[in-house]
Amino acid sequence: MMKIEIKDLTHVYDVEVLSQLNVTLENYRSVALIGISGSGKSTLLRILSGLEKPTRGEVFLNSQDVTEDEHRKSVGFVFQSHNLFPHLSLLKNITLILEKTRGYTPEAAKSQALKYLDMLQLSDQVHKLPRNVSGGQAQRASIARALSLNPDTIFLDEPTSALDPILTHEVLTAIKELRGLGKNFVFVTHVMSFVKDFADYVIFMQDGRIVEQGEPKQMLEQPKTKELQDFMEKVH
C-alpha cells in the first residue's frame, strides 16, 4: 500500500508547469494520472519517482523524501517506448543492470531476470534482440526489467502510447496480472477502461494543476468539475 504526500509542489522549467499541487493519500495500491497532453502528468511522475527534483515544495512517498538517493532504489520506471539497449537480448538487458548496479552474480541475475520475463510471458523470447520482438513484447520486457530490481513502486508513463490497439490490450492485460505481486503502481494513461479496472485512485490534471482527485468510479462516472466532464467527453 502506498502513501503519497505532496505539499505545495511547484515546478518551473522556462515557465511554471506544476503550480501548487497538494495531495494526501494513503492505503491505495494503484494511482492513475490523467489529463490532456501538456497538463504536467509526466513531470509529476518524474518528480514522484525521483528522476527530477522539484523546484519548490515537499514530496514524500511512503514517508520518504523523494529527493533522497535512497528513494531511487525503491522505484522502477517504464517509459512510453521501451528504451531497451538495442544490441542486447531481452535477457541481457536485465542481467546487465542487475550485475552492474545491484551486485548480482551472473547466475543470480539470470535467475531473477528469467523469473520476471516468464511472469511477463516472454520465456520463449529471452534471447532475441529488442528489434526482433513486437512492440508489445519489448514493452513487457521493460516491465520485467523494472520489476527485476525489486522496487516497491512502479511508475509507468503512457506505457502503451506507442502501440496499436491489439498490443495495447496485450500489455495492459499483462500489467493487470501483476496486481497480486504486492507492488504499488503510479501510472499515466489515456486508456480510461484501464484506469477503471486497475486504478484505485485517480488524479486529474489540467494546466499544471490538480483539478479533481478521488476514486475511479466516482471520478469517471460522475465528474464534478466542468474540466473533467469535458475531458471525459473527449476521451470517449
Ligand code: ADP
Ligand atoms: P504531460 O505529460 O501531461 O503531457 P508534461 O509534464 O510532459 O505534460 O509537460 C508539462 C509542460 O512542461 C509542457 O508544457 C511541456 O512542454 C513542459 N516540459 C516538459 N518537460 C520539459 C523540459 N524538460 N523542459 C522544458 N519544458 C518541459
Ligand code: MG
Ligand atoms: Mg507525458
